Amino acid sequence: MTATIDRWQQLLASWDAQQTGYLPRREERFAVMARTIGEVIGDSFVALDLGCGPGSLSQRILTAYPGATAVAVDSDPLLLELGRQTLARYAERLHLIDADLRDPHWHHRLGVENVDVVVSTTALHWLDPGTLYAVYRRAADLLRPGGLLLNGDNLPYDTTQSTHQRLAAAADDRVTHRAFAVDGVPDWARWWAAATADPLLTAVAEERAARRQQADRTYGPRDAEQVTPLSTHVAALSAAGFREIGTIWQHHDDRVLLAVR
Numbered sequence: 526m527t528a529t530i531d532r533w534q535q536l537l538a539s540w541d542a543q544q545t546g547y548l549p550r551r552e553e554r555f556a557v558m559a560r561t562i563g564e565v566i567g568d569s570f571v572a573l574d575l576g577c578g579p580g581s582l583s584q585r586i587l588t589a590y591p592g593a594t595a596v597a598v599d600s601d602p603l604l605l606e607l608g609r610q611t612l613a614r615y616a617e618r619l620h621l622i623d624a625d626l627r628d629p630h631w632h633h634r635l636g637v638e639n640v641d642v643v644v645s646t647t648a649l650h651w652l653d654p655g656t657l658y659a660v661y662r663r664a665a666d667l668l669r670p671g672g673l674l675l676n677g678d679n680l681p682y683d684t685t686q687s688t689h690q691r692l693a694a695a696a697d698d699r700v701t702h703r704a705f706a707v708d709g710v711p712d713w714a715r716w717w718a719a720a721t722a723d724p725l726l727t728a729v730a731e732e733r734a735a736r737r738q739q740a741d742r743t744y745g746p747r748d749a750e751q752v753t754p755l756s757t758h759v760a761a762l763s764a765a766g767f768r769e770i771g772t773i774w775q776h777h778d779d780r781v782l783l784a785v786r
């Protein structure tokens with residue numbers, strides 16, 4: 526039993542190590558987001574975490590604010606299971622929801638109709654622009670007036686800023702080379718290969734594979750090359766009715782974008 530609990534915790538630690546391999550300032554970014562919520566909203570609130578993975582951002586927010594609750598959404602059954610197994614101590618305040626943001630009815634699964642803050646890390650760049658517009662519109666509907674949206678993500682420069690793009694790419698190369706080639710941290714592909722081969726995860730890994738096939742049939746395969754630029758996020762937030770849309774933290778194209786409802 527203890528060995529199983531330890532294994533789940535190891536898997537979560539290796540998820541964090543893998544993500545930190547790409548984002549050495551990941552914890553700083555989480556901290557900026559959490560602090561911003563406290564400064565603007567206070568210490569008691571309901572947060573909606575989009576593309577939560579194993580609940581990484583929600584976990585940090587709930588630790589910082591014992592009076593907060595989080596509704597955290599993801600479409601990956603393996604990462605959700607990892608969150609359920611490792612974050613049980615937050616069970617009263619953390620609701621992990623299995624939903625795909627490409628489904629126009631994803632919000633029906635939340636169990637809440639109003640939230641104070643919508644947050645996301647390293648997730649919304651996966652969405653095609655049409656889905657992104659729809660998700661920001663839905664987020665605006667769910668947020669109370671004065672509520673916040675905070676997106677910590679890779680939000681690339683436009684093609685007109687080729688020098689900025691080049692510098693960001695060079696910084697990424699340095700960081701990922703250090704983490705994955707020099708320090709030997711398992712990268713995304715190696716993490717997934719190990720996780721899906723882990724006997725603890727056999728059933729959920731099979732479910733994940735089947736779900737991904739079904740999602741490809743429903744929504745079309747995801748274009749891994751396409752990463753939505755910052756300007757599209759800003760335009761989509763503006764179209765959704767947000768105001769005061771701006772970057773509050775940045776390292777090259779790794780940013781925290783804040784918008785006020």
Ligand SMILES: C[S@@+](CC[C@H](N)C(=O)[O-])C[C@H]1O[C@@H](n2cnc3c(N)ncnc32)[C@H](O)[C@@H]1O
Nearest residue numbers: 576577578581599600601625626627646648651
């Ligand atoms: C790189 S992970 C980040 C997870 C977590 N937020 C973190 O910072 O560790 C990206 C997450 O977005 C989720 N995701 C991508 N597309 C999604 C969609 N259409 N609906 C729901 N979740 C999605 C993935 O399943 C994955 O968990």
